Amino acid sequence: MRFSDRQQANGITSTMTKQPPVNRTISSRSWNVLSSSQQQTERLGQALGQALQAGQTIALYGPLGAGKTALVRGIALGLGASPTAVTSPTFVVIHEYQGHLPMAHMDWYRIGSLHELESTGLTEYFAGQTVTVIEWAERGLPLLPQDRIDITLHHRTAFSRMIQLKTTGSTSHTTLSRARTTYCTSQRQRSNRKGTITS
């Protein structure tokens, strides 16, 4: 097949041949990613961090060791904060980081009731400019902002995780679409560099 034929087959018209490749945004309210390593989960987080806007919330669900903190490490990196210090704030409930946006990383594992959560004042972060990322978000579901990105992580094998991302409003939808485009582009570039196909 000649080069121009291949372009036609790929839906690229001859008038576009001298243009740079168009990075189309992938738009969907839900998206599943199969991660085959901690590093891949961190790269997904990084794409999310790069797409986040001030004041947005990411709610994380999934059992112990599912990879929630690994994802948050990537989000911190994407926001330009130092990811090395990111650990689960299980006992102190919140860690704050400063990248190009401030980020509050919360862990609601030890929150006993909605009343207790309200009394901590943590939900006041939702009204400000800080990005909030919450592990064990199901402990305070009714108090979460209406427009957020919900991410559920499931164990598949020792090194793989199924990661389900869903949006609940228009702002989070725009963010997820941008993150998805960035992530898929970087995965494609990695595959091309390695000469292999990865998910």
Ligand SMILES: Nc1ncnc2c1ncn2[C@@H]1O[C@H](COP(=O)(O)OP(=O)(O)OP(=O)(O)O)[C@@H](O)[C@H]1O
């Ligand atoms: N594909 C993967 N993605 C993320 N972590 C993975 C993956 N494969 C293996 N792991 C391992 O799983 C563990 C995930 O730990 P992490 O602290 O991120 O879990 P967590 O969901 O935050 O748990 P907790 O609820 O206890 O805070 C790490 O030891 C990591 O190396």
Ligand SMILES: [Mg+2]
């Ligand atoms: Mg954790």
